[in-house]
């Protein structure tokens with residue numbers, strides 16, 4: 001079944017066999033789109049790696065990457081040396097090629113799903129929270145105690161970007177970020193990391209805050225419909241994921257500084273009403289620069305302007321529901337890696 005994981009997930013069918021053994025590991029189908037793989041070795045020193053894709057159903061390339069990883073694991077081409085949870089976030093939106101059906105799933109984690117009318121996304125957010133929490137909780141029980149916990153949530157961006165590949169790290173009160181994670185991001189061809197400055201409803205904030213994982217959301221370029229992706233664009237992240245699965249999380253010398261550019265969020269453009277208007281064209285790329293005093297958006301009596309000498313825009317989107325984020329503004333920063 002493991003090699004047909006995507007097929008069963010897209011068809012939303014329960015496979016005839018829900019657990020089994022493959023080359024060097026056992027696997028268990030936990031729910032539509034969620035499979036647990038555990039190596040045939042003592043788990044006490046294993047790292048615990050959750051990799052998700054398809055939280056937005058039309059972001060197909062990372063889904064295809066994960067499918068190819070699972071196929072190579074099942075054929076024994078790739079050796080599993082970590083506990084691995086693979087999650088395909090939104091099977092029904094994947095099937096129809098939509099970002100989401102009623103509500104953006106990646107705004108609904110950390111209990112945000114309770115604030116909305118029940119929908120396929122609110123139910124899925126609750127289910128994914130429970131499955132990934134159980135995965136990371138098992139890592140701290142009994143013998144499975146010494147490994148590290150990572151969650152990589154793979155996405156592709158809607159718009160063009162001056163940094164083709166970048167990571168968004170969820171808000172952490174401690175402001176202490178994993179050195180190993182930053183060096184892994186560099187090895188995966190990620191050019192920049194954005195530090196979020198407030199809690200949010202993303203999947204990676206949930207696993208960071210509630211599961212104690214080192215988590216990030218990865219934006220890996222633009223995706224096309226299933227089968228049309230040029231996976232060579234994703235070759236470097238594919239290779240880095242394969243190393244992670246085979247070798248676990250690598251230690252990095254403590255003297256090293258961040259190997260990639262680091263930005264932090266300095267202000268959020270919130271759509272308050274339907275009058276919200278961005279003051280720049282829709283085609284503006286992520287990480288486009290704006291200068292102090294420039295007007296970014298207006299919303300009735302509210303005007304958003306650039307406060308710092310220079311700010312970079314991320315994820316501008318005026319089409320969200322009122323009350324939601326319509327864009328983030330960033331500044332460059334330094335970070336201490338722990």
Ligand SMILES: [Zn+2]
Nearest residue numbers: 056059155156
């Ligand atoms: Zn996405």
